[in-house]
Amino acid sequence: MRNSMQLTVEQLFEHLWQQYIQINPQAKKIQKLFQARGETVVNDHIALRTFNTEKLGIMKIAGPFLDKGYKIVNDYDFEKKKLNAIHLEHTIEINHPKVFISELKTELFSENLQTIIAGIDAQIDPANVMDELFIASGRTWNLTFEQYIQLLRESEYAAWTAAFGYRANHFTVSLNHLTTFFQLEELNDFLLDKGFVLNESSGLIKGTPDQFLEQSSTMAAPVNVEFDHTTQPIPGCFYEFAKRYPMPKTGRLYQGFIAASADKIFESTNN
Secondary structure, eight states: OBBBBOOOHHHHHHHHHHHEEEEEEEEHHHHHHHHTTTTOOEEEEEEEEEOOSSSOOOHHHHHHHHHEEEEEEEEEEETTTTEEEEEEEESSSSSSOOOEEEEEEESSSSSSHHHHHHHHHHHOOOOHHBTTGGGGGGGOOBBBHHHHHHHHOOOOHHHHHHOOOOSSSSSEEGGGGGOOOOHHHHHHHHHHHHOOOOOTTTSBBBGGGGGEEEEBBBBBOOEEEEEBBBEEEEEEEEEEEEEEEOOOOTBBBBSSSHHHHHHHHHHGOOO
């Protein structure tokens, strides 16, 4: 049974947001720039990362959202990065942010990587995973910088997750809810002019109107992270921007994700 503080959906997202901006203050700066233009910023979705161990698997991380009225709408396979993913939507409140959760297929990596991940898993109390705020608990295990580098050589995703633990990897501004930007190009130009560094993998904009979704993102700024015996600057979290297009038959905005685009968005935490 899940240990619950009976947080509302809004309170859960507020916990995640406050934790997120602690290591990604550029998101708050961007929000203030938008608000100065008279905008009200609406969050399209958040993303969480995990490992596919029995204790930490994707369904365990999805639990707090499923308990609060979310349902799994789709699943995704990222063959190149060796990830599974799902996305969830609220069953009643369509304006609640979508949730994108991915997990590393640890069995597809070296014995050394699997040993490091198993060591992380062993340090986590199963009872803590059942707490609804586990997804905002950060890193609760020991990790050396050498282990981080070993993970990084095989998977940037594994290294980031091991270093930062459980938190929102990114929040996402819904361009559809902005009133002074109509195209993602305009928004990207505005951010570049303000000095923010954007993800250029496969171009600034991932996706097309024909795919009903366009995305761009900042690059994660370095954060000083405490490892065992040392503190080192490594890429933290990033801020994403999404424009959704209406589906031809229903006229409803497309609510899913494009695997090829998301694959490039993952690279926003690359060194």
